[in-house]
Amino acid sequence: MRAGAALQSWGTNGNRRIPRFTACHGLHWQQVGISFLSDKNDDHSALIVACGRGDRAALQEIYRREAGAMIGISARIVKRRELAEEVVQESFVAIWRNAARFDPSIGSGRAWLFQIVRNRSLNMLRDTSRELPTEQDALDAAVDAGADYENAYERLANNSALKRCLDELEPRRKQGILLAFVEGMSHGEIAAKLKVPLGTTKSWLRRSLIALRECMA
Amino acid sequence: MIAHDPNEDFLLAGEYVLGVLDGAERDAFERRLPREQALRQYVARWQTRFADLDNGVAPKDVPPALWSKIEAQLSGKQIAKATGPGFSERLWWSLGFWRGASFAGALASLLLAVSVGLLAGRATPQPQIVAVMLTPEGVPGAIAEIHYDGRINVIPIHDFEVPSGKTLQVWTLFDKAKGPISVGLIERTRQALFHRADLPTGQQQLYEITLEPAGGSPTGKPTGPVIVKGFGALPRL
Numbered sequence: 350m351r352a353g354a355a356l357q358s359w360g361t362n363g364n365r366r367i368p369r370f371t372a373c374h375g376l377h378w379q380q381v382g383i384s385f386l387s388d389k390n391d392d393h394s395a396l397i398v399a400c401g402r403g404d405r406a407a408l409q410e411i412y413r414r415e416a417g418a419m420i421g422i423s424a425r426i427v428k429r430r431e432l433a434e435e436v437v438q439e440s441f442v443a444i445w446r447n448a449a450r451f452d453p454s455i456g457s458g459r460a461w462l463f464q465i466v467r468n469r470s471l472n473m474l475r476d477t478s479r480e481l482p483t484e485q486d487a488l489d490a491a492v493d494a495g496a497d498y499e500n501a502y503e504r505l506a507n508n509s510a511l512k513r514c515l516d517e518l519e520p521r522r523k524q525g526i527l528l529a530f531v532e533g534m535s536h537g538e539i540a541a542k543l544k545v546p547l548g549t550t551k552s553w554l555r556r557s558l559i560a561l562r563e564c565m566a
Numbered sequence: 567m568i569a570h571d572p573n574e575d576f577l578l579a580g581e582y583v584l585g586v587l588d589g590a591e592r593d594a595f596e597r598r599l600p601r602e603q604a605l606r607q608y609v610a611r612w613q614t615r616f617a618d619l620d621n622g623v624a625p626k627d628v629p630p631a632l633w634s635k636i637e638a639q640l641s642g643k644q645i646a647k648a649t650g651p652g653f654s655e656r657l658w659w660s661l662g663f664w665r666g667a668s669f670a671g672a673l674a675s676l677l678l679a680v681s682v683g684l685l686a687g688r689a690t691p692q693p694q695i696v697a698v699m700l701t702p703e704g705v706p707g708a709i710a711e712i713h714y715d716g717r718i719n720v721i722p723i724h725d726f727e728v729p730s731g732k733t734l735q736v737w738t739l740f741d742k743a744k745g746p747i748s749v750g751l752i753e754r755t756r757q758a759l760f761h762r763a764d765l766p767t768g769q770q771q772l773y774e775i776t777l778e779p780a781g782g783s784p785t786g787k788p789t790g791p792v793i794v795k796g797f798g799a800l801p802r803l
Contacts (some may be wrong), residue, residue, distance in 0.1 A: 412633055412636070441636045442636065442715065446764075457610070462633065463611075506622070
């Protein structure tokens with residue numbers, strides 16, 4: 350689905366319209382994949398703890414399992430494959446360095462790993478934003494913009510609580526949350542994309558967070 | 567210590583995980599994280615809420631060379647590179663250091679050291695840990711800024727004397743069983759930057775500089791006199 354068609358499907362007039370790509374039957378294999386991965390969450394925590402004790406083999410096992418997903422997560426934000434690979438390289442150094450501070454009693458190991466990737470991707474965006482993009486980069490970015498957040502949404506399992514709760518949000522607010530989390534957009538970029546004032550964007554996101562917290566409690 | 571509103575913190579944690587805090591806000595939030603358990607719990611809960619969006623990501627092909635690049639970076643080059651504008655155009659390791667200083671002078675140096683370090687850090691992400699290293703007389707002689715990404719920036723704030731055939735070696739001690747681990751040699755006459763992503767970055771981790779034979783300690787542990795030493799601490803920003 351191209352970005353233009355997708356935008357229409359999300360609606361921009363405040364209707365609580367459900368995007369038409371939600372009724373997708375092609376998700377079956379993905380659900381299998383997701384449950385397989387979440388079964389391994391405890392493993393991730395144990396591997397991170399092992400890294401904290403200086404076990405390089407544990408780091409390599411994290412790499413073997415997650416490097417591909419990490420490049421995927423970073424590429425949604427930085428948009429360029431070589432930058433995403435650089436982010437993942439830096440992320441593994443950061444994982445190694447910070448592993449001793451990971452507390453497995455507080456949260457999921459996999460989420461902790463991905464947070465590092467997302468933070469480094471945002472740093473990369475900040476660092477490279479002053480570079481003049483080439484014409485090809487600009488074209489790629491234009492094609493990609495708006496596609497990644499949609500794909501991420503489409504790939505949510507039908508029984509995902511997050512999906513159910515996102516669907517309760519007004520479409521543009523849902524879009525704002527997805528653009529921020531999936532594509533790493535700033536308040537300003539979201540405001541421009543949704544054509545609403547900056548202050549409105551900030552308060553929308555905050556109220557959406559409150560709604561999600563209540564919905565997912 | 568500023569009192570924080572839990573509801574506000576919960577939303578702030580949500581914005582952090584969402585990725586919409588701007589650079590300064592995110593840096594400030596991350597500085598609070600190591601000290602505040604409640605904040606870490608909020609972050610973990612938001613991560614869990616949003617995890618499905620990441621768990622469903624389509625993995626990309628991993629280039630075969632990536633792991634070896636990571637390993638190379640973790641092994642790190644241990645010789646310092648001279649960086650940035652020099653603190654001094656002249657040799658800073660001169661006799662002046664040992665002349666001693668008044669307490670007021672020492673305090674002024676300390677304040678200067680901290681402010682210089684933190685201002686210098688503002689151009690890039692701010693240091694995670696700062697260590698002010700003192701001479702045996704208690705005079706500040708050098709500071710180290712330790713960054714999340716493994717950069718250790720050693721900034722001299724006094725003149726030292728290094729006889730010919732000798733070098734200065736930076737060490738850190740984080741595990742008494744392992745003893746001091748070499749951070750690197752200071753072979754140039756100015757601020758030195760080391761890339762040591764393999765080293766931990768704890769508070770109360772000791773940093774010190776010793777005088778060693780040229781090329782570094784032959785035993786891998788400090789053999790010469792301690793020039794300066796000090797503990798890492800969280801900068802209160």
